[in-house]
Amino acid sequence: MTLQQLRYVITVAETGTITEAAQELYISQPSLTNAIHELEKEMNIQIFNRSNKGISISKEGEDFLGYARQVLEQAAILEEKYKSSEGGKKQFCVSTQHYSFAVNAFVDLIKKYGQDEYDFSLRETQTYEIIEDVAKMKSEIGILFLNSFNEAVINKILKSHDLEFHELFIAKPHVFISSNHPLAEQSVITNEELEPYPYLSFEQGEHNSFYFSEEIFSSSERKKNIRVRDRATLFNLLIGLNGYTVCSGIIDRKLNGKDIIAVPLAEENDMRIGYITHRKGLISRLGNTYLEALKKYTKSDLPGKKLERRGRFNELGKNGEMLCDVENVVKEHIRKLH
Numbered sequence: 001m002t003l004q005q006l007r008y009v010i011t012v013a014e015t016g017t018i019t020e021a022a023q024e025l026y027i028s029q030p031s032l033t034n035a036i037h038e039l040e041k042e043m044n045i046q047i048f049n050r051s052n053k054g055i056s057i058s059k060e061g062e063d064f065l066g067y068a069r070q071v072l073e074q075a076a077i078l079e080e081k082y083k084s085s086e087g088g089k090k091q092f093c094v095s096t097q098h099y100s101f102a103v104n105a106f107v108d109l110i111k112k113y114g115q116d117e118y119d120f121s122l123r124e125t126q127t128y129e130i131i132e133d134v135a136k137m138k139s140e141i142g143i144l145f146l147n148s149f150n151e152a153v154i155n156k157i158l159k160s161h162d163l164e165f166h167e168l169f170i171a172k173p174h175v176f177i178s179s180n181h182p183l184a185e186q187s188v189i190t191n192e193e194l195e196p197y198p199y200l201s202f203e204q205g206e207h208n209s210f211y212f213s214e215e216i217f218s219s220s221e222r223k224k225n226i227r228v229r230d231r232a233t234l235f236n237l238l239i240g241l242n243g244y245t246v247c248s249g250i251i252d253r254k255l256n257g258k259d260i261i262a263v264p265l266a267e268e269n270d271m272r273i274g275y276i277t278h279r280k281g282l283i284s285r286l287g288n289t290y291l292e293a294l295k296k297y298t299k300s301d302l303p304g305k306k307l308e309r310r311g312r313f314n315e316l317g318k319n320g321e322m323l324c325d326v327e328n329v330v331k332e333h334i335r336k337l338h
Contacts, residue, residue, distance in 0.1 A: 001039060001042055001043065003071070003072065003075055004035075005035055005036070005038070005039045006039075006068040006071060006072055007025075007072065008021070008025065008032060008035050008036060008039075009036055009039065009047055009048075009064075009065065009068060010065060010068055010069060010072070011024055011025055012032070012036065012048070012055070013048075013057055013061075013065055016054070016055075017054060017055070018032055018033060018055065036048070043064070045058075045060050045061070045064060046058050046060065046061065047060070047061035047064055047065070048061055049061075062136075065136065066135065066136040066137060069136060069137030069138065070137050070278070070280060070281060073137055073140070073281060073282075073284070074281070074282060076091075076284070090113055090117070090118045090119070090120075090286060091118070091119045091120070092109070092118075092119075092120050092121070092140065092284070092286040092287065092290070093120070093121040093122075093123065093133070093138060093139045093140060094106065094121070094122055094123070094139055094140065094141045094142070094143070094290060095123040095125055095129065095130040095133040095134065095138075095139040095141075095142045095143070096122070096123065096124055096125075096130065096142065096143035096144070097124070097127065097130065097143060097144050097145065097202075097214045098124050098202060098214060098231050098234075099143060099248065099250065099273075100250060100251060100252040101250050101252070101294065101297040101298055102122070102124075102143050102294070103122065103252075104252060104293070104297045105290055105293035105294045105296070105297055106120070106122045106290070106293075108289075108290075108293040108296075109286065109289055109290045109293060112289060113286060113289065121139075123139065124230075124231065126202070126203075126204045126205050126212070127144055127204060127212040127213070127214065128204065128205075128212055129205075130142040130143070130144055130276070131144075131154075131157055131158065131161060131163065131276070132161075134161075134163055134276050134277065134278055135161035135162070135163060135278065137278060137281065140277070140281070140283065140284060140286075140287045141275050141276070141277060141283075141287055141290065141291070142163075142275060142276040142277075143273075143274070143275045143276075143294075144214075144273075144274075144275075144276065145171075145214075145248070145271045145272060145273045145274070146165060146271075146272045146274070147216060147269045147270060147271050147272060148269045149210070149211070149216070149269065150210075150211045150212075150213075151272075153211040154211065158276060162278060162279045162280060163276045163277065163278055163279065164276065164277060164279055165274050165275075165276050166274050166275050166276070166277065167272050167273075167274040168273050168274045168275065168294060168295065168298050169273055169274075169298050169299070170270050170271070170272055170273075171248040171249055171250070171270065171271045171273055172249060172264060172265075172270060172271075173216050173246055173247070173248070173249070173264075173265045173269075173270070173271060174246070174247055174248065174249030174262040174263060174264055174265055175189050175194065175244045175245070175246060175247070175262070175263050175264075175265045176235075176238060176244060176245050176246075176247050176251070176260055176261070176262055177238060177242075177243075177244045177260075177261060177263060178238050178239045178242060178259055178260065178261075179258070179259050179260070179261050180239075180259070181197075181242050181244070182242065183263065184261060184263070186263060187263075187264070188263070188264045188265070188266050189263050189264070189265055189266065190265075190266045191265075191266075194244055195222075195223065197224065197241075197242055197243055197244055198224040198225070198226050198237070198241050198242070198243035198244075199222040199224060199225050199226070199243065199244060199245070200226050200227075200228060200234050200237055200238060200243045200244065200245045201213060201214065201215045201225070201226075201227055201228075201245060202214045202215075202227070202228060202229070202234070203227035203228065203229060215245055215246040215247070216246050216269065216271065226241075226243065235259075235260055238260060239259055239260075246265060247262065248271055248273055249262045249264070250262075250297075250298065273298070275291070275294070
């Protein structure tokens, strides 16, 4: 087994056909086919199912490709560390829920390492796909949140895939709404007050369970629900329909626009936002640079317009203490409602 053979099978899996893979690898189809057959024979497995309709990845092939990606990733890290070469195309991929700070950190990474050639990917995707991407080493890092409702289920899945969760920060839930929304001037919003308005969330595909939701699960019944696939559509509907979504409170006006604001949400549990990595993998130099950028955009002592970044209930002093007495603010607001 060689690194070249591993690159061959991964390219075939990514392109879906021997023909396209051969063109991308600049080798003949017979040579590629023979190399894959030799690898399968040596490892005593069938990586691809073959039929007159083409090829598909077998169940044991999925497992093998996950390990193959790990081997190639580790080889790349070794070359980066000991060859001391700045040449070649740099590659990096991160999968994430829809967070503006994840995009900001990605921009910083490209500004630092984006040379003449690079192949970077930022996948804003569904929660289960984030876990799968990191498990199969398609992504080096995955960004998601845990709370008291979903952590038992998510942690069980992470453990089964040999992944671990690293906490970045704890956030108080906020509501994203239009700056012209009828509730925009309030210091805090309750689920009861949100009942007349459409609730917007990101769909989770075939894994559309409450446990995989990007938004905090609420025991309150939501009568008006809209599910979307991308951030731009969600924000357009927030503005056009006076809708809302539940989030971490971290907002960036350059990315989200000045028409979207974050208002604290009462009656919900904290969000532990962090990133996942593979236990058997090493973080590359690009990965470490990205993580440093993430921490820069999520730490509490940022200068300037903190409220735009962390939300009113997430502000911390230099010693890490909460600057806002959240419990009393919520109690006072609810008292006025009733």
